[in-house]
Amino acid sequence: MKNKKLSLVSIILLFSFFVSLAQGPRGPRGPRGGIDKGPEKTGIASALNGFQFRSIGPAFMSGRISDIAIDPNNENIWYVAVASGGAWKTENAGTTWQPLTDSQPFFATGCVTIDPNNSASIWLGTGENVGGRHIGVGHGIYHSMDGGKSWKDMGLKKSEHISKIIVHPDNSKVIWVASQGPLWSPGGDRGLYKSTDGGKTWRNTLEINEWTGITELVIDPTNPDILYAASWQKHRNVAALIDGGPGTTLYKSVDGGDTWSKINKGLPRSNMGKIGLAISPMDPTVLYAAIELDRRKGAVYRTSNSGGSWTKMSDTVSGGTGPHYYQELIASPHKFDMIYLMNVRVLVSEDGGKTFYTMTESNKHSDNHSLTFKEDDPNYLLMGTDGGIYESFDNSKNWKYVANLPLTQFYKLAVDDAEPFYNIYGGTQDNNTQGGPSRTFKRNGITNSDWYVVLGGDGHQPATEPGNPDIVYAQSQQGYINRIDMTNGEA
Template sequence: MLSLVLAFGITAQDAQAQRKKKAVTLSKDVNINAFKFRNVGPAFLSGRIADIAIHPDNDNHWYVAVGSAGVWKTENAGTTWIPLFDNQKSYSTGCVSIDPSNASTIWVGSGENVGGRHVGYGDGIYRSDDDGKSWKNMGLNKSEHISKIIVHPDNSNTIWVAAQGPLWSKGGERGVYKSTDGGSNWKQVLGNNEWTGATDLLIDPRNPQVLYAATWDRHRTVAAYMGGGPGTAIYKSTDGGENWSKIHNGLPRSNMGKIGLAISPQNPDVVYAAIELDRTKGGLFRSANGGGSWTKMSNTVSGGTGPHYYQELYASPHKFDR
């Protein structure tokens, strides 16, 4: 029995030595240049999706703004992706819009519009006139976080921008800005508070003279976060953004936090507002008369890490009041 075990042990050792020798021989013959590396994850590496714009004439073409990874494009409804923003100075993007009159012109607002401590900031607004192949910085360099870009449906030279402004400091470029020369020059049309910026912006699809804006009073330090204040409000303009009036009948009287806005495609007199209140409470409010008065519909508030990240609303293009 002992001799059998010893014989088996010797045989096993010999076989193992032969395998090692063979493995060494094979490794010398392998050409590693034939191998190509590919990214296998993690899937969340690029961070949050900040915004999506879909081509008006080809719904297989999407532009996606990513909070920490620039702008991407797909031409096959998401099967494959092309990076468009890797050569720009800012890696963080907050919004993307397509010119309704010229779908080759793409606008991107840099800097993600959230209140988290690890948010990336940007260096202004960018325009591409060749479907995202090349970009030009069009100003608002001190905005740091751009929330929304709206291009006039009939006039490509008129653009409105909601700029939230710096998170960690006061000042910068905050509020709603308007350009009437294709972005060469900008005029602040709403906002004069060093801590309050514009976090959302809507346009009435029937009448581009009518706009709605939500402002947000927010600030962060190393030790604390102020997610709301007296500067937070909803405004309406009926002259293309030149003048604004606060619309607050029926809205909470206390300090409000981040606000998300939506307008009904079926009946644009109906406007919705998701409003953050004290201690992460809040609710969904609805106006049936263009912001003249508001009714609270529910206590719904954005979940996850809180409204300072995901306080956004979208009205269904297919069914009213959804």
């Protein structure tokens, strides 16, 4: 029955399309009889206007978080950059949420920054800065002057993946943007961009080569003319990530980002990949660098003379999927020489990188990408993961899941031929394979309780067995495939 319905819809769409072709172009005629240049609709577009989308869920899991910014003037206000779900805002510390960019031409966001001079001024960088095949492409940089209610396109359309935005602490007209640039192709808007007119125009002050962008940027909290940047040379194709190269290194500027010099004394000579960079909020002459080496190895380096020379502290590196997926390095604003390295499970050092231990993450999703602090609460941690947002009020002993932010990234879908209503299955990024009904007899419609987990892990491509809706095929990472009997859950 389901296949017959789909066939009928397909026939209607094709018929509408060919009828429109047979009739030829239509529209108001110009003075010489030509078609007036105006909005035109193809036959298929017209036919699709007869269909309306409806939300069927699920909303019982969240998704990958790129960045979180807390308003320093009101710590109940958070802005969240989602890897595959736009930008969101809460004004009550996560009790309720507002989507900010549903009407914008992008869904992948990588970083969000609150202007330190005006907390209603929000800068949003689109495109996530990791090296996976599953990440979305951004459409440049956007600016809001009303706390995210409306947005203005500020250019850098060919950046595709923006890593970091910093607004001058005393002059909102000055903005620096770290752009990693395209993942799958060379060129684009790649490098360190500076604006002195509030984003009207941009100048690339650190352009390295066609494959190298800027993956991290930090500013001296006591002198805004001093900035540090980490470059990253990489190229993705379908088969592999070509990670690292001669373009990868560390840079310093002492003139507000107008000119840059390499600061690589003491850094390793081998192939450097993604670099996490952090500056001590308590002593800005101290910086930390987590450096990927030869794709799977790595080390943490420290400088105590503003980048004049670097000392190797340990052989610590992010693991799991690979350093290219993590490597964000954050320095604690509450304790000197305490640093956090984002990883499958966060790695913590309290001695400047000499030794690390694994953060306590009981009852919490793995794969961490962002960490945000509150200025006056050393026990508070706000973490962005592959599974959404988590809060800790006791320095990671316990975690509270922000459960009302449905942002799951779905890879592919499948439907079965169950009667009277068919079921839908979706493979997700690190949030299982999920299944649920297309309709329900319940008066209040489809709810979260109607959805269920079919198989754990990264879901990828599900499939169903024609004529037997009790059998579902689901995948997980590393090439695993399972045949699941939905009557008893056996796989």
